[in-house]
Amino acid sequence: MSLPIALALVAALIAIFAVIAAFATYTRLRTVERAVFSADTARLADDTRTVPPELRPRTGERATLVLLLESGCPTCAVAIDALAGRDRPGMRSVAVFAAEASVDTYGTPSTVERVASPDLWQFLYEGYAPCLYVVGADGRITDRRFLYTDTDVPALIDTFVSATETLGSVHAV
Missing domain, CATH: 1.20.5 (Single alpha-helices involved in coiled-coils or other helix-helix interfaces)
Known part of the structure; x- marks a missing residue:
């Protein structure tokens, strides 16, 4: 050779x-x-903590959609616009910001409550924002999804809403 x-x-x-x-x-x-x-990661499987009362559904509501936002990210703007896009009876929509200065970054949609609280933001933050959480009637986080630039946020919200309407739990999503 x-x-x-x-x-x-x-x-x-x-x-x-x-x-x-x-x-x-x-x-x-x-x-x-x-x-x-995955929505079924260990954090959700063994996390028995409940969210603070500020994020829980109110009386008569079946769930709260909580959007964790950072100021200045383009995906955050798309996400809050999708969340504010329409009224969802029986669902509460809350946007959580880390600082008061960030609250007015994305306009003022009336259908989304805005909360500026470093403590709430830190409680939910898992190393990435934006993130959409579903808080059940018992105050537990039943599902969450990280939102990326290619995420179809309106479709994801519709999936969460329809799952809580028909099954009472978003684990079936």
Whole structure:
């Protein structure tokens, strides 16, 4: 066997190994992403804490949609517009901001209550905002989704609303 053929075989073996390693890494990252970003993650499975009274549904309401926002993010603007898009009987809509100065960042939709509280914001914050939470009648977080630029926020809200209307629980989503 000549030197050029031997080098070509070694290069081919290295390329095959690199492709296998890249595929294995991609597969592992997708598995981790599904586990971490799933609505049924460990935080929700063993989290028995209830949200503070400011975020709970009021008497006669079945759930609260809570939107955790940061000031200045374009996804946050889309999310609050979608949340304010229409009235949802039996559902309360609340936007939580970390600072009072951020409250007026996204206009003033009348259908969304705005709360500026660093404590509430920190209570809900999981390392990423914006995030949409559903708080059940018992005050527990029953579902949550991180919102990305490609998230269809109106469809997600409709899914949450229809799940709480028909089943009383958004775990069936």
